[in-house]
Amino acid sequence: MLARILRPPKAALIYPIPPAPRCAVLAAGFRPQGTVRVFPSGWNEDAAKFQPQALAAPLDRLEALAGKLTLTHAVIVFRREWEPRLDAAQRDRLWRAFRVPVFEQILAENGALLAAECEAHDGLHIESAKFAAGDHEIDRAACACGKTSPRLTGTGRDAIRRVAAYAR
Numbered sequence: 001m002l003a004r005i006l007r008p009p010k011a012a013l014i015y016p017i018p019p020a021p022r023c024a025v026l027a028a029g030f031r032p033q034g035t036v037r038v039f040p041s042g043w044n045e046d047a048a049k050f051q052p053q054a055l056a057a058p059l060d061r062l063e064a065l066a067g068k069l070t071l072t073h074a075v076i077v078f079r080r081e082w083e084p085r086l087d088a089a090q091r092d093r094l095w096r097a098f099r100v101p102v103f104e105q106i107l108a109e110n111g112a113l114l115a116a117e118c119e120a121h122d123g124l125h126i127e128s129a130k131f132a133a134g135d136h137e138i139d140r141a142a143c144a145c146g147k148t149s150p151r152l153t154g155t156g157r158d159a160i161r162r163v164a165a166y167a168r
């Protein structure tokens with residue numbers, strides 16, 4: 001019981017468009033599952049040997065890998081609740097670095113998914129009642145992906161659409 005309190009269960013990565021390809025998670029707090037492997041201390045030789053087709057990591061770790069590897073599927077950018085949403089310049093840099101679609105995910109401290117961008121790239125679906133939307137703009141209209149959960153929209157929206165358009 002005590003061990004469980006000290007070490008909460010790790011989260012599984014929610015890949016935006018299942019099934020996940022070979023995906024390297026460069027963050028602590030996740031458990032490996034299927035084709036998803038976890039490298040808690042970041043990019044290293046083992047991660048390179050794994051030859052990921054997709055990466056999931058905080059922005060600084062992704063930006064540090066710009067130009068150093070080729071991906072074929074996606075980059076998933078982890079953001080914390082208190083961090084601002086990805087802006088147009090950050091999305092442009094990720095697109096230029098990796099040439100794959102960018103998916104933003106907002107995570108709780110324990111790695112639980114709070115909000116996630118879907119393949120329609122039209123806001124972030126709120127995935128948890130624990131998410132405090134604060135002053136984010138919320139869109140309750142059905143999404144092109146088919147899900148009906150409310151989405152965070154607002155400042156990042158035009159940039160998301162623009163970058164998603166290159167990625168098609």
Ligand SMILES: [Zn+2]
Nearest residue numbers: 118120143145
């Ligand atoms: Zn959607």
